[in-house]
Every structure is written in structure tokens, then in C-alpha cells.
Amino acid sequence: MVIEKKVIGIPRALIYYNYIPFLSAFFDYLGFEVIYSDFTTKKTLTEGASLVVTETCLPIKVYVGHVLNLIEKGVKNIFVPSIQSTAPKIYNCSKIRGLPDLIRNVVKGEYNIIEATLDKSEKNLNLTSFLSEAVRPFGILDFSLIDKAKKHAFIHYNNFRVMIQHNIPYDKALKYAKEGKVIINENEVKHDITVALIAHGYNIYDKRVCMDVFDKLEKLGVKVQSAYSLTDEQLKDGLDYVNVELYWANQLEMSGAAGYYMRSNDIDGVITITAFGCGPDSLMIEDIKRKAKNFNKPILNLTIDEHTGEAGFVTRLEAFCDMLYRKKRAIKGGKFKDEISPVEDYTINLR
Numbered sequence: 001m002v003i004e005k006k007v008i009g010i011p012r013a014l015i016y017y018n019y020i021p022f023l024s025a026f027f028d029y030l031g032f033e034v035i036y037s038d039f040t041t042k043k044t045l046t047e048g049a050s051l052v053v054t055e056t057c058l059p060i061k062v063y064v065g066h067v068l069n070l071i072e073k074g075v076k077n078i079f080v081p082s083i084q085s086t087a088p089k090i091y092n093c094s095k096i097r098g099l100p101d102l103i104r105n106v107v108k109g110e111y112n113i114i115e116a117t118l119d120k121s122e123k124n125l126n127l128t129s130f131l132s133e134a135v136r137p138f139g140i141l142d143f144s145l146i147d148k149a150k151k152h153a154f155i156h157y158n159n160f161r162v163m164i165q166h167n168i169p170y171d172k173a174l175k176y177a178k179e180g181k182v183i184i185n186e187n188e189v190k191h192d193i194t195v196a197l198i199a200h201g202y203n204i205y206d207k208r209v210c211m212d213v214f215d216k217l218e219k220l221g222v223k224v225q226s227a228y229s230l231t232d233e234q235l236k237d238g239l240d241y242v243n244v245e246l247y248w249a250n251q252l253e254m255s256g257a258a259g260y261y262m263r264s265n266d267i268d269g270v271i272t273i274t275a276f277g278c279g280p281d282s283l284m285i286e287d288i289k290r291k292a293k294n295f296n297k298p299i300l301n302l303t304i305d306e307h308t309g310e311a312g313f314v315t316r317l318e319a320f321c322d323m324l325y326r327k328k329r330a331i332k333g334g335k336f337k338d339e340i341s342p343v344e345d346y347t348i349n350l351r
């Protein structure tokens with residue numbers, strides 16, 4: 001049965017934060033009305049968490065909450081992709097791979113899951129087949145039209161990436177990309193210290209989940225660099241610097257970014273933010289912590305879940321940044337002139 005109205009709901013969670021400039025331009029080009037779930041609130045977290053087992057990672061709980069929000073808004077067709085493998089032998093975690101099944105099993109109601117699979121390993125399903133599968137239920141079968149929409153979407157996505165790499169804030173880069181603009185020369189404020197924020201996009205660009213960490217660090221006078229400030233080549237170089245083999249799809253944004261920044265003299269410290277219950281992250285973070293010692297970079301590890309309190313989060317950020325300021329002043333004053341400055345390692349589980 002063909003769905004007549006080209007209306008699609010997209011949960012503002014997980015892949016939204018990496019790929020929405022691409023997906024929104026793709027669906028727009030094909031004449032869809034795209035409805036997004038509202039920004040994450042306490043209600044999103046509570047309702048999402050109530051439907052899955054406690055051990056489930058925070059981003060999945062948030063995702064479930066966003067699907068519920070779309071249903072509440074009366075959206076009938078919700079895009080829930082299965083991103084299995086993004087390159088040969090490069091895989092996502094089982095939760096992202098099995099997302100449509102997970103949602104089907106835990107969220108009951110009057111809605112359709114618009115499912116599409118990206119699997120560049122076992123099933124050889126590439127981006128074009130992924131996009132074709134997503135629009136097939138709406139009767140869009142014209143391959144050349146889908147291809148044109150894909151090319152159009154890539155222009156928006158690449159513009160967005162360029163702006164993010166030039167340190168245009170995420171929301172602004174999203175807005176400019178949607179308007180078809182590329183702005184890379186906004187006045188940059190000078191900062192005394194710079195930190196590399198190592199985390200998945202959905203853990204740092206969802207302001208409720210990360211308690212607006214960018215804004216909090218900016219208020220502390222800290223410049224923030226993330227994986228999204230780097231090109232693909234820089235991320236791959238980063239993996240080589242730390243001698244890590246790529247296996248997880250999101251390993252580039254974690255280990256690749258960490259490797260690149262740990263080698264950089266412009267970075268004063270590294271902050272990692274990971275979700276409690278994330279298997280791949282726990283492996284990557286252990287490795288990043290060990291490598292940080294070799295590179296003599298102070299590192300703060302923060303683990304978050306739906307119970308994380310803002311006061312504790314801010315206190316840890318302040319203490320870490322204060323230590324970075326003290327260290328920098330001491331180095332300037334010659335205190336650590338001929339010796340290796342100490343590596344501080346705080347691992348904090350904010351549960």
C-alpha cells in the first residue's frame with residue numbers, strides 16, 4: 001500500500017545530530033513535509049526510560065522518548081533507520097543496528113515505522129539503496145529523482161560540515177545550511193585555554209542530555225574543539241597517531257578525534273563525555289585514557305545518564321578547567337620548564 005501524504009517524522013535523537021542537514025535536504029527536495037520531535041525535556045527522558053530496561057544507554061532512552069513525542073504530535077510515519085555498517089567491516093553497536101526492531105517492540109501505537117537499512121558489509125546496501133528504501137512506501141521509485149535528491153542533500157551536508165569545521169556553532173551552521181548559505185568568518189573570541197571534547201554528536205549537541213556543555217565551557221572562557229571541527233582525513237590521521245584499528249562506525253569521532261587532539265600543542269586538555277551502559281565507548285575510553293598519559297594531556301572522563309545532576313556536572317567542569325588554567329600559568333611562569341607537566345586524570349561517573 002502506498003502512503004499518499006508525503007509527511008515524515010524524524011526523532012531529534014541519535015543520527016539526527018550527525019546527518020540531519022543531509023536528511024532534511026533530501027526529503028525537502030522530494031516534496032516531503034518533515035516533522036521533527038520537540039527538543040529533549042525531562043518528560044522525553046522519563047517516558048523513554050520507562051519503556052526500556054534500566055541498563056539501556058541514555059541515547060536509546062532519549063530516542064524512544066522522541067518517538068513517543070512524534071506519536072503524541074499525531075505523526076503517522078516515523079523514520080527509524082537501521083544503520084548496520086557504514087563501510088566494509090565497520091559496524092555500529094547492536095542498539096543502533098537493531099533500532100527499528102527495538103522501537104517496534106517497545107513503542108506501541110498507531111504509527112508506521114519507515115525503515116531503511118544501510119549495510120555496506122554483509123548485505124551490500126549502500127546509501128542509494130538506503131534512501132530508495134526510505135521513500136519507497138510513499139510511491140517514489142524514480143531512481144534518477146532519488147539520485148538528484150541525494151546530490152542536493154550532499155551539497156547541504158558538505159556546507160554544514162565546512163561551517164562546523166570553521167567553528168560556527170552547531171545551531172547556526174544548521175540554520176545557515178538550511179538557508180543554502182556558507183558562513184565561515186564570524187568574529188572569533190580569543191580564549192586562554194582550549195579543550196577537545198570527545199563524544200558522539202548525540203551526546204553533546206542535545207542540550208538537555210549534555211546540559212549545554214558548549215555554553216558552560218564558553219562561560220568558563222574555554223574554547224571547545226570537537227570531532228566535528230575536524231576533516232575526515234584529520235580523523236583518520238588521529239586513529240593512526242594512537243595506533244587504533246577502525247571497527248566501530250563511530251570510532252573516528254571518538255578515538256580518531258582524541259588521537260588528533262592529543263598530539264596537538266593547541267589543546268590544553270581533553271574532556272570525554274560518554275553514556276552509561278555504552279559498550280563501545282567503555283572500550284574506546286580506556287584506550288584514550290592510556291594514550292593521554294603518553295601524550296601528557298590532562299583528561300576528564302564524564303559518564304552521564306538520565307539521573308545526572310547539573311550541579312555535579314558543572315563542578316567537575318569548573319575544577320578541571322581551573323586545573324588547566326593553573327597548569328598553563330605555571331608553565332608560563334617557568335615552573336615546569338624542564339620537566340614533564342603532570343597528567344591529571346579524573347574519571348567521574350555522574351550517576
Ligand code: SF4
Nearest residue numbers: 057093095275278279
Ligand atoms: S554507541 Fe553506545 S551510546 Fe551510542 S547507541 Fe550504541 S550503546 Fe548507546
